[in-house]
Amino acid sequence: MEKVLLVSPERCIACGSCELACSFCKEGEFRPAVSRIAVHRFEKGQNIPMTCFQCEDAACLKVCKTGALYRDADGVVQVDREKCIGCRMCVMACPFGNILYHREVKRVLKCDQCGGDPQCVAFCPTKAIEYLPAETANLNRKRNFAAKMAQALEEVKD
Template sequence: MAKVLMLNPEKCISCRTCELACSFKHDKEFRPSAARVNVVQFEKEGISVPLMCLQCDTAACEKVCPTGALKRNIATGALEVDDNKCIRCKMCIQACPFGNASYDSVKNRVLRCDLCGGDPQCARFCPGGAITYVEATAGALAKKRAYAAKFKEVLQEVSK
């Protein structure tokens, strides 16, 4: 059965360990700006939310890529960037409705969550349990949708 990353913002302690684990996994250096996960803090609301690619079933980023550099990994379900095909046009970054892809100007590449090949380090090292990697059961997917709806409400309040 497939697995999904689950986010539980109420458990996020804003430690940013997920960012460090991610950057170290991919680049062997602790550089949060190179992480595929970013913790967004809403100070007024008193919450922090770790954000990364949601691995959309119908992904806008994949559709706009002019070179086909974004492909779904059959084993993990993650949309991965083929750096050899990517021309760094950044259309995928613009197309993401959630802003969960970025560009690393230091290493000249697009950054997006690749689920660490099926062993997401953000989930493995999250001390508060705000990020977990679980079986994609109907219950887990319903919970994921509920958190997404709640996050959408917070974003709407913040943007007012």
């Protein structure tokens, strides 16, 4: 069963736990700059954790000329470190900016969902990031959207 990361920005308190958990799990150091997830902090209280969306029609896959990017059996886009030459075409192709280039090792970094046990989810204290079956995540998105629309309609009525 395909699972996806579902982010609820309204729950995010920008504590950075997800970034630290990811960087430590993947690189062995507490350094958000090498994390595969980044919390974008906008106005006070508007924080959005961003990571790879595992796009169905992934532009990064299309531009990778060495075949270093591939989709595994679970549908997760992975990076083959042996094939990656650090050309950064995938970085430029990602419309969301969720693939990073690691200058020290000259390769790209992107979320691989920690092999089915995403550490960003495990360490998020407010459950702003969840790892759910794709069907459940889609249903939750629809419910959230409907609730926001209902709230907006109430505000218009007043």
